Amino acid sequence: MREKRERSVLMGMAEGLVALGKAHGADECEITIVDADEFNVDVRLGEIENLVEAGSRSLNLRVIKDKKTASVTSFDLSRETLHRLIISAIKRAELSSTDEFSGLPSLPRKEVDITALELYDPEIPALSPRKKISLALQTEKIALSHKGITNSHGASFETREIRTLLANSNGFLQEYKETFCSLSVGLQAGETDSRVEDFWFCAKRNFHELDTPEDIAQKAVTRTLRLINPRKIRTQPASVIFEPLMTSWLLGFLFTCVSGTSIYQKASFLVDKLREKIACDNVNVYDHGLLPSKLGTRPFDGEGTPSQRTTVIEKGVLNNYLCNTYAARKLKLKSTGNSEGKDVGPTNFYFQAGKLTPEKIIASMDKGLILVRTIGLGLNPITGDISRGAFGLWVEKGEVIYPVSEITISGNLSEILNNIEAVGEDLEFRSPFSGPTVKVGELMIAGE
Amino acid sequence: MKMNKFSTLNSEKTFPLSKRDIHNILELALCLGADFSEIFFEHRIHSFIHMEEDIIKETSESIVCGLGIRAIHQDRTGYGYTNDLAQEKIKKAALTAAAIADKKSKSHTAPFSPLITLHNFYPISRFPHQEPLEEKIALVNRAYSSAQNFDQRIKKIKVIFSDSTQSITVANSEGVLVSDRRPLVKLTCLTIAEKKGRREAGYCGGGGRVSLDYFQERLTPEEIGQEASKEALLLLEAAEPPAGEMPVVLAPGHSGVLIHEAVGHLLEADFNRKKTSVFWDKMGKMVGSSQLNIFDDPTIPFFRGSYNVDDEGTFPEKTVLIQRGRLVGMLQDRLSAKVMHMAATGHGRRQDFTNIPLPRMSNTYVDRGEHDPEEIIRSVKRGFYAHRFQGGQVEDSGKFTFTVSSGSLIEEGRLTAPVKQATLIGTNVDILKKIEMLGSDLEFGLQTGTCGKEGQVVPVNDGCPTIKISRMTVGGRR
Numbered sequence: 004m005r006e007k008r009e010r011s012v013l014m015g016m017a018e019g020l021v022a023l024g025k026a027h028g029a030d031e032c033e034i035t036i037v038d039a040d041e042f043n044v045d046v047r048l049g050e051i052e053n054l055v056e057a058g059s060r061s062l063n064l065r066v067i068k069d070k071k072t073a074s075v076t077s078f079d080l081s082r083e084t085l086h087r088l089i090i091s092a093i094k095r096a097e098l099s100s101t102d103e104f105s106g107l108p109s110l111p112r113k114e115v116d117i118t119a120l121e122l123y124d125p126e127i128p129a130l131s132p133r134k135k136i137s138l139a140l141q142t143e144k145i146a147l148s149h150k151g152i153t154n155s156h157g158a159s160f161e162t163r164e165i166r167t168l169l170a171n172s173n174g175f176l177q178e179y180k181e182t183f184c185s186l187s188v189g190l191q192a193g194e195t196d197s198r199v200e201d202f203w204f205c206a207k208r209n210f211h212e213l214d215t216p217e218d219i220a221q222k223a224v225t226r227t228l229r230l231i232n233p234r235k236i237r238t239q240p241a242s243v244i245f246e247p248l249m250t251s252w253l254l255g256f257l258f259t260c261v262s263g264t265s266i267y268q269k270a271s272f273l274v275d276k277l278r279e280k281i282a283c284d285n286v287n288v289y290d291h292g293l294l295p296s297k298l299g300t301r302p303f304d305g306e307g308t309p310s311q312r313t314t315v316i317e318k319g320v321l322n323n324y325l326c327n328t329y330a331a332r333k334l335k336l337k338s339t340g341n342s343e344g345k346d347v348g349p350t351n352f353y354f355q356a357g358k359l360t361p362e363k364i365i366a367s368m369d370k371g372l373i374l375v376r377t378i379g380l381g382l383n384p385i386t387g388d389i390s391r392g393a394f395g396l397w398v399e400k401g402e403v404i405y406p407v408s409e410i411t412i413s414g415n416l417s418e419i420l421n422n423i424e425a426v427g428e429d430l431e432f433r434s435p436f437s438g439p440t441v442k443v444g445e446l447m448i449a450g451e
Numbered sequence: 452m453k454m455n456k457f458s459t460l461n462s463e464k465t466f467p468l469s470k471r472d473i474h475n476i477l478e479l480a481l482c483l484g485a486d487f488s489e490i491f492f493e494h495r496i497h498s499f500i501h502m503e504e505d506i507i508k509e510t511s512e513s514i515v516c517g518l519g520i521r522a523i524h525q526d527r528t529g530y531g532y533t534n535d536l537a538q539e540k541i542k543k544a545a546l547t548a549a550a551i552a553d554k555k556s557k558s559h560t561a562p563f564s565p566l567i568t569l570h571n572f573y574p575i576s577r578f579p580h581q582e583p584l585e586e587k588i589a590l591v592n593r594a595y596s597s598a599q600n601f602d603q604r605i606k607k608i609k610v611i612f613s614d615s616t617q618s619i620t621v622a623n624s625e626g627v628l629v630s631d632r633r634p635l636v637k638l639t640c641l642t643i644a645e646k647k648g649r650r651e652a653g654y655c656g657g658g659g660r661v662s663l664d665y666f667q668e669r670l671t672p673e674e675i676g677q678e679a680s681k682e683a684l685l686l687l688e689a690a691e692p693p694a695g696e697m698p699v700v701l702a703p704g705h706s707g708v709l710i711h712e713a714v715g716h717l718l719e720a721d722f723n724r725k726k727t728s729v730f731w732d733k734m735g736k737m738v739g740s741s742q743l744n745i746f747d748d749p750t751i752p753f754f755r756g757s758y759n760v761d762d763e764g765t766f767p768e769k770t771v772l773i774q775r776g777r778l779v780g781m782l783q784d785r786l787s788a789k790v791m792h793m794a795a796t797g798h799g800r801r802q803d804f805t806n807i808p809l810p811r812m813s814n815t816y817v818d819r820g821e822h823d824p825e826e827i828i829r830s831v832k833r834g835f836y837a838h839r840f841q842g843g844q845v846e847d848s849g850k851f852t853f854t855v856s857s858g859s860l861i862e863e864g865r866l867t868a869p870v871k872q873a874t875l876i877g878t879n880v881d882i883l884k885k886i887e888m889l890g891s892d893l894e895f896g897l898q899t900g901t902c903g904k905e906g907q908v909v910p911v912n913d914g915c916p917t918i919k920i921s922r923m924t925v926g927g928r929r
Binding site for chain 1: 731871
């Protein structure tokens, strides 16, 4: 019952605001309402540290008049405030410049079947606080029971239930509900002056897909303990194996470089490279917004463009840039359903798995580094240059011989993409960016 | 005649609760026996202008409005928030927070003694949100054209202006009732220069807790635009940075980010209370050379990281972190201070009403030393001079990085070839001992920095004089 009423109230509100914008002279008007409920528990050393439970609702608005754009975000949803904001935004649009590329997308011809996407798990809002707290406590307890783990950053269990509604003056009016849950733990090992740390996590839309506390704790412990007593290595070029989390990190950087926004702004080394070979044959990268239950899946993007599967790189050839409506118009391309806020965002952006097990890839390495974690900034999309602080494991003759830290890796994304020697079979969708284990020919490692 | 037609956001919501309401809600949050309860109310108006490809692409305004209710029981925190200010929603948030305690008995609030703020670290006559949008657009245009006209090789320019006025009120069960109203302004320019297919970026910006007069008196939009172009052009000629361990000299001002990462974060009290920071057992001990003095000061007028009162109602204090090489202080919020039996230093900050406050930095800096900066560079035979910084990251074990956007080689005591982006890495306890010389030229960074911790972003600034580090790993490519 509550469900139905809420739905009509929000939809009615959005439609009313779109109509108000039109009535006050906007040529086009777009309203997004996000209603989010959050639960988060942090536990540490067996006790609750923080318990947060709350809901909030926010509204985004975009108006276009004479091809001039103004926008608004508000957490104050009182009728009076919203009316004032809309009217002032329409006036304010006059101060923007005429931009022939501005404007909303036309009404899509097809609709995505939202239920087939498995975005919402009713089990999540039904979880009792007791159950949620005990998952975090259990995870940390299992991790701390291991000898060698000397301190804890704590464990957290988090859930979110979000309703997103989009309405625009071209007649778009749709909403969807989604859920998320995540369980994580961070650990330290070693004594104060020689401490190492790592963490592990799992995030899913459906509760039954979440890894168990045992799995998450065990993985965090293994990851932390393997870093104890690191050495610093000599400065040298060496092959590098990217663990799946690191491949995902690299894909985040690749995403920036193929985003239509970076391309039209000429802020990417991949400008003017469409349909060119930019990587080895074994590089296949997709953005797929329709994979059921995956974290980046959604029926439509921030402007109402239906999600799709876009081939970004296939057999090393750059096939598509990822665009919102604006970037697409600038580049004379089609929107790929990647609008997010004012920019372009990923859905499920992934590197297709290969055939090798990670063990095989390691065994094939004569000498080099397994990259475990990087810290810092040091990514330059304009040049593709990478320079980051790194933690890893040193391999000789196919075996890990010791952990390394206080080193940096540096290279260039273009060179890396053209130098992928092996691709693992271990692709898992752990975040909107996902990739398997990947071996890269040579990067510069700075150490002693 | 100047029309003021677009500064429409003056009807700010004032604190929605009467003293009686506040009392009742604080009591409600104590109904299960928590030791402490608190209401944080925030109303923020924010405006934003984006110029690119020679046009004003978009302007936007936003309103953040809501309140968070916190209850603390021993070292446990319960938190609820809402942006719907209806009484029943506020009560629900209070009950959510209250549930962190589970005693049968109720605790009670103290009578209010409203705090009167006698200081004002942002003494400005007009808040930026009161200024007409046309005037802000004019600043953007000026920065844009001076960047563009600087050189023909400048191919792309992006100028962003943003300002906000954040009004907060904190009330708690110990009787504190205090408000603050904080301006924040930022004008940044990003440029891309191009030559024979090679592209490089430059950046500059300025602002702080200032009025728009700042752009007349302190740093003009023209200077911002030109500086950004200069950097991009310099990088067009820059070589690949070197790789390996070598002496590193940090330029004054921007290099303060090193201290932010290497020292500041790990002296935030929560990491020491939990003993995850490498510093937790080193209080009172020598950790660096006796010339080294490091402060965090939220009371520097007009600075980005400053505030009249922190986000949990404590007046801030200039805090000594390292004195003559000895570790003497840390940055305390209310919770850590209580658990550690130390005094709060007024460093409890939060991104917005949806977040629990954490101990955070404000304006962090290394105090000046005695050496002539020229002498410091002369003392290096072969090394790396770090000029401009993008930022950095640290983990509790003390491993930290910072990324240099432009630098130079030092050869035979002189700055020679410019070099481009490199990340430097070190371990903090080790690097502090390797600080060999401190210049007499203390400067502060660009007043555009933000710091992220546990997903919360707050404005900060940092500073330092010229610093020589005897050896550090430079992550170059050759």
